[in-house]
Structures are given as structure tokens and as C-alpha cells.
Amino acid sequence: MSLSISIVGGGYVGLVTGACFTHLGNNVTIIEVDEKKIDSINKGVPPIFEEGLEEILLKYSGTRLFATNSYASVAECDVSIICVGTPPNPDGSSNLEYIRSAAISIGKALKDKNRYHVVTVKSTVPPGTTEKVVIPEVLKNSERKSDNIGFCMNPEFLREGRAIEDFLHPDRIVIGSSDERAEGILKDLYSPLQAPVIITSLTAAEMIKYTSNSFLATKISFSNEIGNICKKLGIDVYDVMKGAGLDHRIGPHFLNAGAGFGGSCFPKDVSALISLAESVGEKPKLLHAVIEVNEIQPLKMLELVHSRIGDLKSKRIAVLGLAFKDNTDDIRDSRSIPVIKGLIKEGVDVIAYDPMAMSHMQKLFPAISYADSIETALNNADACLIMTEWPLFSQLDEEFSLMKQPPVILEGRRMIKRPDVEGICW
Ligand code: NAD
DSSP states (O other), X not given: OOOEEEEEOOSHHHHHHHHHHHHTTOEEEEEOSOHHHHHHHHTXXXXXXXXTHHHXXXXXXXXXXXXXXXXXXXXXXXXXXXXXXXXXXXXXXXXXXXXXXXXXXXXXXXXXXXXXXXXXXXXXXXXXXXXXXXXXHHHHHHTOOGGGEEEEEOOOOOXXXXXXXXXXXXXXXXXXXXXXXXXHHHHHHHGGGOXXXXXXXXXXXXXXXXXXXXXXXXXXXXXXXXXXXXXXXXXXXXXXXHXXXXXXXXXXXXXXXXXOOOSSSHHHHHHHHHHHHHHTTOOOHHHHHHXXXXXXXXXXXXXXXXXXXXXXXXXXXXXXXXXXXXXXXXXXXXXXXXXXXXXXXXXXXXXXXXXXXXXXXXXXXXXXXXXXXXXXXXXXXXXXXXXSOOGGGGGOSGGGGGSSSSOOXXXXXXXXXXXXXXXXXX
């Protein structure tokens, strides 16, 4: 069955969702407020880097995939999917301004439509948002009754850098719904993926997303804490986690100790869950500790560099890796940000390199140097800090002979197999 879909928000999630639903045979209109993104999508040029995205855009942009700033397509389509951002407020709670604005615009666009329509929330939102914000705004602004508009909450679990692959091969699809008809339409939409489908309430669907991200973040902070203890005891934490992770009750994933987690989701979602818990009188001690460990972890890279080369003033230090993870140009909450801040504070001459994320970091730190190659970054460096797990860094060896000798190579990720490399917690 082919459906006509409007996606509100053409960022990482919206664009990937739109591209993948087009790839699965549907007609998609992406509604965006950013003219540059609209232009880029319509030209078949992805405004973000994701493997496989360009091929899909080139194939379907202008035929079955369009981007626009108009909500007119909403009245013509079967399903609207909200994929706008939910950034953190200063107190850590979730800012729902974009969600509300998208719901109002969808409502207004549905005013003259008589046919059944499904409105789905895919953005990560605190439990209760679909019921308390989206449904009332859509119904009020469309002046329609809930009997011919269905509502779903369908959280997204894709990982940036592997987003297309993750979208097309999910572990599970979660659908929270207000009525069986809406639920059936979403189930049909996802049926080509042949993944297990969990049908639940709107609020449970919202909570599943926060629970998943908070649990994964907890695994990382836990691994880092074990790693910090292992470092002091002279034990290799990677051997320890391999042994622990083979227990099926624990599992081998997300046990990599290192410089901590970043990105647009884990820090924001754990903070939002903390804020939500506190708003209902709960004290989430464990979640606070997850954030605390994650804030301290990158600073351990600075301690390590101090312990190896002493005073950092006027030292030349190469930072390899700026993106929050490999295979993406996204630097949001990247762990290299607090490290670079700390180095600048100590008067270091920072020279940074990343295969994709340098232009974004340049906006944040215009005064540091950016190298056009790994060799240029390493040339004559007093130390090198590896902050992102880009596969190409694992090939490095001879390049370190360009540094002052013997080279001081410090890793926030476990990439390089050389006896003279020291890890943050191994
Ligand atoms: P993003 O900032 O990359 O994209 C959001 C887009 O929405 C932007 O392009 C913005 O211009 C657009 N927008 C804002 N208001 C709009 C409006 N009223 N009408 C039309 N467009 C509007 O954000 P993202 O990373 O795609 O995340 C979107 C949501 O999905 C968030 O809630 C996030 O937590 C969640 N999520 C993100 C990921 C991820 O890896 N990035 C994974 C799963 C879930």
C-alpha cells in the first residue's frame, strides 16, 4: 500500500524518515522552515551527511519526494509525521515550542479536510506531550472532532551515521495510538520492514524512547566508571567488559569505556527525564550520576595530557576527531568540545582535524587551527588526543613519526594498536 505522507521538520530524523518512506514506495513532502535545507533537498543534495541518503535523494527528489515551507500538502495526504527538534530548556526540561507550533500548523491545514487523517509524533517528547499538547492544538486549530483524526506516537531509534540502515532494519517499531484505525495505518506503513511491532499507549511509547536512551547512556557511564577504576588498578577495562558483556543478561553493546557520550540525544534525553522525574517529586539519583560521570570523563583527557607533558602553555596539541561519533558531521555535545575548551584555557596551540565536522567546529572555535590532513595536524605536535572513533584513525601508525619524539598519543576511544598509546581509562 502506498501512502501520501507529510513530514514536518527536515533535520536528521525528518529527512531520513522521508527518504526511507519514499524508498519504500510512498509519496513524501517534507515541510521545513529552513529555506537552505528545502533548496538542498529539492536539488537532491543532502544537507547532512548520512550514508545512502544522497542516492535516495537523487533518485526521488522532484518525483516522489519534495521539500517545501508550505503546509498545503497536509490536507492532501494520509499521514503527517512531526519530526521537529525538542531541544533542552536551560533547566534541562524539554522545549516543546517547535512541537506546539507544528501541531498548530497541521491543525490549521486540516481545517478543510473531511477525510480521515493520522497525525504522528516521531520527535522525542516527554510522556503526556501528545495527549496534552499535540492532540488539543490539532483539534482546536482544525475545528474538527477526534473521530476523524487519529493520533500516534512513534519514537525513532536511529543512530546518526547509520541512520538509513537503522531506519530500514529496526530492532522494533513502537506505536502508541489513540485509536485502532490510526494504529492500523501506521502498522501498514511499516509492514515492508518486517520488524516486531509494539502497540502501546501514547504515553508508554513516549516513555519507551526516554527509557531506551537513558539506559544506553547509563551503560556508557557505568563502563566509564569501571574503566576509571581499572585504570588506577592497571587492568584493561576492554578485557573486563568483554568478559562481562558475554553474559546474556548484560550483553556486549555500549560497554566501550572512553571519553563519554555526546550527540543531540543522550545528554538532552537523560536531562529531560531527570527534569520530568523531579516535576513529579521523584529524585532520580542514578540518572544524575550518569550525567555527572559523563561531564567529568572528557576532563580526564586533560588530566592525562598534563600527567604526560606537564605545563600545557604554548604546547602544540593535535585533536583528532571533532564529530560526536564517527560517520557524521554532527558536533552537538561532542566530547571534543570540553576538551578543546580546556586546552584553550591553558594556552595550548590547538590544531584540530576531522574528516567531516571541521566546518561546524570552526563556528564554535574560530580561533584554533584546523588542519587539512592528519599529517598536518600531527606535524611537530607535543601530544595527540584522539576523540572520535573514525575508522581511518585506526590505520594510523607511521604518521606519528611526524610528532615530537617520543610521541605522546592519548586516546579517548580505543582505536590504535601501538604499545606507546595511552587510553583515558586503559
Ligand atoms: P534537527 O534539529 O536536525 O531537525 C529539526 C528540523 O525541524 C530542523 O530542520 C528545523 O528547521 C525544523 N523545524 C523546526 N520547527 C519547524 C516547523 N514548525 N515546521 C517545519 N520545520 C520545523 O533535529 P533531529 O536531530 O532531526 O531531531 C528531531 C527529533 O527527533 C528530536 O526530538 C530528537 O530528540 C529526536 N531524535 C533524534 C535522533 C538523532 O539521532 N538526531 C534520533 C532519534 C530521535
